[in-house]
Amino acid sequence: MVTAGRRVLILSAGMGAGHDGVAAELARRLVADGAEAEIIDVLQLLPLRLGPMLRSGYQWVIRHAPWLYEATYQLFFVAKRAPSTSPLTLLAAAPLGRLAGRHRPDEVVSTFHLAAQVTGWLRRRGRIRARSTVLVTDFAVHRLWLHPGNDRYLCPNPAMTGHITAMTGRPALCTAPVVRPRFRPRVAECARTRARIGADPGDLLVLVSAGSWGVGAVTETARILASSGRYRPVVLCGHNARLRNRLGGGGTVLALGWRDDVPELMSAAHALVDNAAGLTCVEAFAAGLPVVSYRPIPGHGRDGALAMARAGFSVHAPDAAALLDALDRLRDERQRDLQIARASALFTSMPAVAALMSAPADLPPARTGRAGSCHR
Structure with a gap:
């Protein structure tokens, strides 16, 4: 060089x-x-x-x-x-x-x-x-x-x-992809991370990304996950204080503002539900966290989500039933490992x-x- x-x-x-x-x-x-x-x-x-x-x-x-x-x-x-x-x-x-x-x-x-x-x-x-x-x-x-x-x-x-x-x-x-080195597969102190955000030890956490601006149909996504009884949504609201206040009413949804500990949150989560096919998605790939795209923002967000799914790096869920089905399938270790391996290959x-x-x-x-x- x-x-x-x-x-x-x-x-x-x-x-x-x-x-x-x-x-x-x-x-x-x-x-x-x-x-x-x-x-x-x-x-x-x-x-x-x-x-x-x-x-x-x-x-x-x-x-x-x-x-x-x-x-x-x-x-x-x-x-x-x-x-x-x-x-x-x-x-x-x-x-x-x-x-x-x-x-x-x-x-x-x-x-x-x-x-x-x-x-x-x-x-x-x-x-x-x-x-x-x-x-x-x-x-x-x-x-x-x-x-x-x-x-x-x-x-x-x-x-x-x-x-x-x-x-x-x-x-x-x-x-x-160009990703900070903090995002890498690891076995983290999940108990400490869970306690920090107010999650219970038995919760199966699903991160919901709304980007730095906190945009998209994330309220609906959080409701679907919470009402399933199987997953506890952790919504990354970015800098959108209104969204955080709207979601953080003391229920089953954990609404977080802008965070510097996203790598630790990813290590404690079951999956990421994303709506933009942007940097957070790629960070999840680097961290070994499976990604499911749901209700992506229009234009480049939708096209990016579909392109990732076609390549096998993620799963695109067209409706609520497909979203829960995709998350359920990731509880199978073979399915999970296969999706993680496909996404991890990007970094070779x-x-x-x-x-x-x-x-x-x-x-x-x-x-x-x-x-x-x-x-x-």
Whole structure:
């Protein structure tokens, strides 16, 4: 690997905690290997405070009008005839070009789809000289991740590499998901963890993830689990205090706010019920905790959940009966071990840092041209 002294600029976005979590861990690994790494929130490059407005608007829509996000996703993220370049790409391009000129990185890494569009646009026009790599954080890739101006793509799902190359003409490599080392299979002090959150020794705990924003149909999920009499839901409400207060009324549901002990909670749980197919899912894979997707948020959340299930990494439950059935099946050790093994295999792929630190000569240069679309 070519590591020591290399400068890497990582582009993320504060849309929830997932993209930033991947960026932070990637930076930590790069620095440990002797590189210099800096993280930039691409939303902060947008003028007129459009970045915070975009974040707030997306959060409101996901919470209160998910149908509107689904319509937007279908129109702009996956439609074949969608515009090739968004106004946001053009607005962020000039600030990022100036930033790259000042920092003079050897590599620019995008962990968010808007960043991938901007770097591809700039790279194709020769306004970024550094190699541009897109680290896809989703299990299902939509068109806004893809731009032929980027040099290469790294992704966690081996089923995506062929599609990415077909859409962009650029190399795509399957790499292990980027997860903090705290998330690993272990035998923890479950009794202490249970006592800390108020669970009884005999409870079969099921974590319910609502992301850092506490969104989705998690109230319904918790009710289904609690009313079964077989599982005690532990809802990770993130920063949503209203959701925590609504669920934490002293009943059978354990509602928790933002936590730093999620690895310990995972080690004490029977399964994770997830609705976003994001970083929490991947952390569960690393921790050896089976994942069941139920009522995923629209758009990329649903598509990611279905892609994970098709690959055998998780189970997608289309209704309440299927949710309970999936959790019941995981009580069979053979079924449980098989699902854990499939998900754990993701981490046998090449580490993302090893791919990033490969010699520049190992990669053909990006094609030149003016087109900015991933469409054929």
